[in-house]
Amino acid sequence: MTSLDMTREALARAERESAMKSRILATVSHDIRTPLSGIAGMSHLLGQTRLTPEQANYLAGIGQSVQALSQLVDDLLDFSAIEAGRFKLHPRDDDLRQLIESVVEILAHRAHEKGIEIASWVAADVPGLLSFDPERLRQVLFNLVGNAVKFTNEGGVLVSASMVEGELEIRVRDTGPGMSVRGQERLFREFEQVGEEKSRIGGTGLGLAISRRIVLEAGGSIAVESELGVGSTFVVRVPVGQPSDFRLRQARATMLSSTHMLIIAPDGVCREALAAAVTSLGGTVRLAATPADLLASLEHAADAFTDIVVDRRLADFLSEELCKHPVFRNPATRRILLIDPETRSTTRFLGAGYDSWLVRPLRERSLVGVLQGRMKGIELRDPINDNRSNSRWTQAEGSGLDVLLAEDDPVNRLLLKTVLKKGGHRVSEVETLRDLIAAATQATGRPGAIVTDLSMPGGNGLDALSAIRDFERTNRLAEVPIIVVTGSAGSETRKAAIDAGATELFVKPADPAKLAELLASYAARRAG
Known part of the structure; x- marks a missing residue:
């Protein structure tokens, strides 16, 4: 040889x-x-x-x-x-602001439990739509922001985005322990973890390595700037396709040009993000964290404030100032309370001299809506692990669809059946693909929707989907929505399932509320 x-x-x-x-x-x-x-x-x-x-x-x-x-x-x-060289990105036009805000909101509860702040802002020069792979960019941000929250015990985490030399730059800054030069060199290696031993528990050391490969695949770069005892900043730079909305970006840069804001809040990333967002959109800002700061701001303000934002953490300490100083009684000045999602007592504060409120971490759309007078405030956002009763997807029994449920695992079958019944649907069950095809290809008494796993006894899941769609086409029947709930998370599985006839696909563990909401939309469509 x-x-x-x-x-x-x-x-x-x-x-x-x-x-x-x-x-x-x-x-x-x-x-x-x-x-x-x-x-x-x-x-x-x-x-x-x-x-x-x-x-x-x-x-x-x-x-x-x-x-x-x-x-x-x-x-x-x-x-x-x-x-294996099978990793590919799937870019499409999407809203970067909404993506960043959603990641920060989901991680906010974890940050607030630790007693630290978390906030984000996106510069006005970032277009409303950008071309990127939203799922993969979300994965990168979850890794970076999640790690920042995990390692930070005092201060906070700030996520910011802007356009730099035609590329999108996202910065994730924390006030954690920082890293040595040697630690920074090892940071993006597979199965490597940096930091104290107690902080490494529960991780594989793959998250940052995978994030780096995702960014490189997009033609970008990821780097870290860190100092021991001070904190770290991760900088992600990626080229992005962007529409020619120069006029829209010009309008964004002056959207709040008539806003002259006084922010009364503790020094930290929340105050910094709010000030940066207002300034980026054309407004002016003065900051105060103590009574002395407040008096200085009132004395040196050239114009009357259009808006005064008071962080709830300083609201009690400033209550007398609010009553005494005439600027707070000016009917032309909007008084806004800034609260966190865990705060439930907004009505008490709104009755104490406030006109509206905002919830941190801030959504830019809500901020602009309140400052432009289009809304009084926004709903309290429950943290991701809030265990209170959620009645949004609980409906009267029998008021929904006839749903055919195909699942061979007894625990998952019980789970899905319970979720469906809570949504008001009538459920019939099968445990094999052969029985699924038989039940779904009857001329009469067909289901209003199908919820099925792909991997069950009695055949191939994709073939079963194709057989159901072939029956419908042959008999000129309307397509029944088919929702696949599968343990296979790859994009190839999603594409193959959709090509075979699936209407929607959920990767296990599927969010029961989202599944129920999807079925509720099908039921409403049928009723309409």
């Missing part, structure tokens, strides 16, 4: 081993996701019942563990795809 033949054989063997490793990981991922979906779903249902505070805390702990395990499975699959 020649050296060339040996090289070819070694290469072929390496490719076979890589493919086998990918198949093993995909199989393990599916087998983990099925019981994980049961744990997550049952925890969600338990959260709809009346719980003591102690029980709610235990349930929140289960939810955090489920989230960590789901992230671990995703990281391992992504790592496998990257190693």
Whole structure:
């Protein structure tokens, strides 16, 4: 055997081993996701019942563990795809502001539990729509912002975005312990973790490595600036396609040009983000954190303030000042209370001299809406682990659709059946793909919707979907919505399922509320 033949054989063997490793990981991922979906779903249902505070805390702990395990499975699959050279991005036009705000909001509860602040702002020069892969950019931000919250015990985390030299630049800054130069060099390596041992528990060291590969795949760069004892800043730069909305961006830069704001808030990232957002949109800002700061601001203000924003943490201490100083009694000045999602006592404050309110971390759209007088405030946003009863998707029994449920795992079948019945739907169950096809291809008594797993006994899930759609086309019947709930998270699975006839796909563990809301929309459409 020649050296060339040996090289070819070694290469072929390496490719076979890589493919086998990918198949093993995909199989393990599916087998983990099925019981994980049961744990997550049952925890969600338990959260709809009346719980003591102690029980709610235990349930929140289960939810955090489920989230960590789901992230671990995703990281391992992504790592496998990257190693096998099958990792691809799927860019599309999307709203960067909304994406950043959603990530920060989801992580806000975790930050507030630690007693730290979290905030974000996006500069006016960032277009309303950009072309990027939103799922992958969200993954990168969850890793960066999640790590920042995890390692920060005092101060806060600030996420900002702007256009720099035609590229999108996102900065994630924290006031955590910082890193040594040696730690920074190891930071983006696979299975490496930096920091104190107690802070490493619960991670694989894959998150930042995968984030780096995602950014590189997009043609960008990711770097860290850090100083021990001061904190760290992660800087992500990516080229993005952007529409020619120069006029819109010009309008954004002057959107709040008539705003002259006084912010009374503690020094921190929330105050910094609010000031940066107003300034970026054309407004002017003065800051105050103490009575002395406040008096100085009032004395040196050249014009009357259009808006005074008071952070709830300083509201009690400033109540006398609010009553005494004439500027606060000026009917032309809007008085705004800034609260956090965990604050439930807004009515008491609104009765104490405030006209409207805002919730931190701020959404830019809500900020502009309040400052332009279009809205009084926004609803209190529940934190991600809020266990209070959620009646949005609980409807009268029998008021919805006839749903055919196909699931062979008994725990997930019970979970989905319970969710569907709470949504008012009537449920019939099958446990094999053969029975699914038989039940879905009847000329009469067909279901109003189908909820099915892809991996069940009795055939191939994709073939089952195709058989149902072929029956409908042959008999000229309207398509029944088919919702696939699967443990396979890859984009290939999603594309194959949609091509075979799926209407929507949820990856286990599926969010019961989102599933119920989707079915409710189908029911409303049918009723209309």
